[in-house]
Amino acid sequence: MGQQVQGEDRLRAVWWPALSDGLRRAGAAGLVTASDVAMGFYGDLFRPAGQMLSAGDMPYTVQDVEEGFERELLAAWWRAAAEVDAGVVPPEAVDTLVSTPRSVQAALRALSGSRFFANVALRAMVSDLKQVRGYLMDDRVRERVRGRVAAGIGADTRVVVAHSLGSVVAYEALCALPGHGVRALVTIGSPLGIRHLVFDRLRPAPDEAGRQARGQWPGGDGLVWTNLAGTGDVVALVKDLRPLFGERLRSGVLENGMHAHDATAYLTDALCGRAIADGLA
Structure with missing residues (x-):
């Protein structure tokens, strides 16, 4: 991905x-x-037709993380990152279900500050979520x-x-x-x-x-x-x-x-x- x-x-x-x-x-x-x-x-x-963006990703925002599969996978990544990186606030401290745009934003913020997702742009993370969902669904x-x-x-x-x-x-x-x-x-x-x-x-x-x-x-x-x-x-x-x-x-x-x-x-x-x-x- x-x-x-x-x-x-x-x-x-x-x-x-x-x-x-x-x-x-x-x-x-x-x-x-x-x-x-x-x-x-x-x-x-997975490359959108006609897009010439510098990173090859759609300009995704927090609002583009869909309910269901994408938010569940995001939550799984967040939990896993918190287990291996003491600097990542665990999801239980915010919202385990990542069920609202606010908690999605918290998840993306926590992951962007982790060692694993360091230097990964928000839109790239959202794009990865959508690629996994796209293949499986x-x-x-x-x-x-x-x-x-x-x-x-x-x-x-x-x-x-x-x-x-x-x-x-x-x-x-x-x-x-x-x-x-x-x-x-x-x-x-x-x-x-x-x-x-x-x-x-x-x-x-x-x-x-x-x-x-x-x-x-x-x-x-x-x-x-x-x-x-x-x-x-x-x-x-x-x-x-x-x-x-x-x-x-x-x-x-x-x-x-x-x-x-x-x-x-x-x-x-x-x-x-x-x-x-x-x-x-």
Whole structure:
């Protein structure tokens, strides 16, 4: 999310060196070359037609945060930020439900002062909320975004690395590609574990037959899924996805410092490099 003014080549130019460094940390330097890596990009689908704003975002204000999903996700981010940053006033001190424009403003103000959302403009935060809602609640957007990613998963694709909202897209794309040859799914900074807002809205829908809802496994028995979450990553607020997707999922927690949600901070870590290398072994 928030990549609507980027592009395939530009993001790939940022991701590739970080991914290569992660492989080096894992003792697998040279295993992958730049020509082996492709970027599944869909940010332009969230870019408003005809807009030439400097940040690529609509000039959103507090009033544009809609009731329901957007305010609930904002509240979840606020609670998570308060848990990891002592400088953030918890929502309970203002209005837990974030149900009014005044409390929405308080949430946005609190988040803008947090380490996680430092230097993120208000309109950019609102834009991110709307992108997540757009994917999960607008069938047309979901079909176009997921189709863009699925088109990049070919017969020779062995590893899929997916960040943030992209992890939801990649998970659903793989579930919709029976018989694919992907050996490793590596999700980083993923919101997949947020029950009511994200997990319960997945397609295919989680299995509710047992006592614990369980998400479909996104491949065959040979697929290894590794999920990595930063300790201070507010978007990946549920760190361990095993209760929702099964014990065979490999779960790890990283310390990304001030860049808790940054994709490159995940990619340079040895755990991420090893997960990628394992899929190519």
